[in-house]
Amino acid sequence: MDLDQLKSLWEAENSFQASTGSAGRGAEEIRKMIRSRSRTYWQKIRRNTLIEMVLVILAMIGVVVFARLQRVFVLPAEWQALWIMGGLGLAFYLFKFFSLGQLPASDQSIESFLAQRIKRLKGYMRLYRFLVVGVVPLLGAAGVLYGFVRESVVYDSVWPDIPSSTWFWVIGIMLSYGALAAWGSTIYLKRLYGQHLNALEKALAELDEA
Amino acid sequence: MIFEKSYLIAPEAAPSLTKQEEHDFVALIETHQGIIHKVCRLYAFGKAEREDLFQEIVLQLWRNYHSFGGKAKISTWMYRVALNTAISALRKKERRPNLNSNEPLPFGLAERIQDPDLAEKRQFLYRAIEQLSEIERAIILLYLEEHSYDEISQIMGITSNNVGVKLNRIKVKLKKKISPHFE
Numbered sequence: 217m218d219l220d221q222l223k224s225l226w227e228a229e230n231s232f233q234a235s236t237g238s239a240g241r242g243a244e245e246i247r248k249m250i251r252s253r254s255r256t257y258w259q260k261i262r263r264n265t266l267i268e269m270v271l272v273i274l275a276m277i278g279v280v281v282f283a284r285l286q287r288v289f290v291l292p293a294e295w296q297a298l299w300i301m302g303g304l305g306l307a308f309y310l311f312k313f314f315s316l317g318q319l320p321a322s323d324q325s326i327e328s329f330l331a332q333r334i335k336r337l338k339g340y341m342r343l344y345r346f347l348v349v350g351v352v353p354l355l356g357a358a359g360v361l362y363g364f365v366r367e368s369v370v371y372d373s374v375w376p377d378i379p380s381s382t383w384f385w386v387i388g389i390m391l392s393y394g395a396l397a398a399w400g401s402t403i404y405l406k407r408l409y410g411q412h413l414n415a416l417e418k419a420l421a422e423l424d425e426a
Numbered sequence: 427m428i429f430e431k432s433y434l435i436a437p438e439a440a441p442s443l444t445k446q447e448e449h450d451f452v453a454l455i456e457t458h459q460g461i462i463h464k465v466c467r468l469y470a471f472g473k474a475e476r477e478d479l480f481q482e483i484v485l486q487l488w489r490n491y492h493s494f495g496g497k498a499k500i501s502t503w504m505y506r507v508a509l510n511t512a513i514s515a516l517r518k519k520e521r522r523p524n525l526n527s528n529e530p531l532p533f534g535l536a537e538r539i540q541d542p543d544l545a546e547k548r549q550f551l552y553r554a555i556e557q558l559s560e561i562e563r564a565i566i567l568l569y570l571e572e573h574s575y576d577e578i579s580q581i582m583g584i585t586s587n588n589v590g591v592k593l594n595r596i597k598v599k600l601k602k603k604i605s606p607h608f609e
């Protein structure tokens with residue numbers, strides 16, 4: 217069998233009716249399709265990011281209501297810190313959402329489409345890891361410092377006398393968290409996006425192979 | 427680099443095209459939907475998956491319609507979008523029927539072919555193509571659809587020489603799979 221035989225076999229049933237065995241899609245059905253929601257993997261990631269953002273906003277509102285009702289905060293700076301944290305959280309999710317951005321246009325060559333898509337997905341994963349491994353431990357450290365400051369201001373005391381062994385533990389916990397976050401986020405990202413990324417990379421490598 | 431400017435672009439949105447453009451687009455899809463069916467047939471397995479892929483391809487064609495502008499051949503443009511959508515769609519677990527599978531061909535194709543010998547050959551042809559990788563399926567589909575090496579190279583984004591090399595490899599693979607059944 218050669219490719220010409222294959223071609224003639226293909227052509228033999230190439231009329232649309234023969235190939236589909238169905239009447240095809242009508243205008244109304246096509247109109248419905250173009251008004252539907254995209255169900256690509258990419259769109260699912262973006263939707264999940266939006267859901268996470270809404271949950272964070274709701275949690276923020278919950279904290280504000282709780283703090284007001286229970287009069288938790290005693291210093292004006294505490295409210296300011298809360299707004300800053302809320303703003304940073306929101307900015308993080310907006311950045312995450314926009315970082316996924318528009319899909320690379322599908323009307324370019326397959327090679328270029330795959331390359332762009334891989335680049336964008338890897339960029340998203342790098343951003344995610346940077347935030348988990350870099351930003352979250354920093355916020356944790358800021359929280360510990362805040363505790364000390366609050367203690368000294370509220371009780372009008374000097375900087376608490378903390379033994380060096382406690383500092384050793386605090387730094388140890390921070391570093392362990394960093395390592396654990398790096399490992400956990402790698403596993404999490406691989407599980408969420410790894411299969412998709414591997415498939416895209418495999419296809420691109422095959423395409424580029426001479 | 428973590429923060430790249432190219433990531434900070436506007437979120438995807440449906441294009442704001444006029445009613446007339448929508449009408450033209452729908453007519454275009456009605457006329458050329460055979461292309462989408464063929465891509466779905468080779469890239470999606472099972473009725474529901476095929477339906478989903480068909481819809482996604484139409485949606486992506488619509489979203490890219492404003493950039494079409496008649497610059498390329500309709501079929502070239504449609505194959506680009508359809509194949510990009512099909513190749514990059516994540517299927518949970520690709521379930522390809524094996525070569526000797528008795529699973530009926532899509533769209534009741536087998537029942538529509540009167541000659542049992544021909545029906546069997548086509549069955550093997552489809553099953554053999556389904557065994558190929560996603561890239562190989564794209565190349566063989568374009569070849570079987572009478573696209574020139576240059577057109578295939580433009581759609582795939584590789585050189586014409588590379589298209590020739592890949593087609594030869596695909597031919598060897600298909601021959602190995604189909605020949606015993608075509609003797």
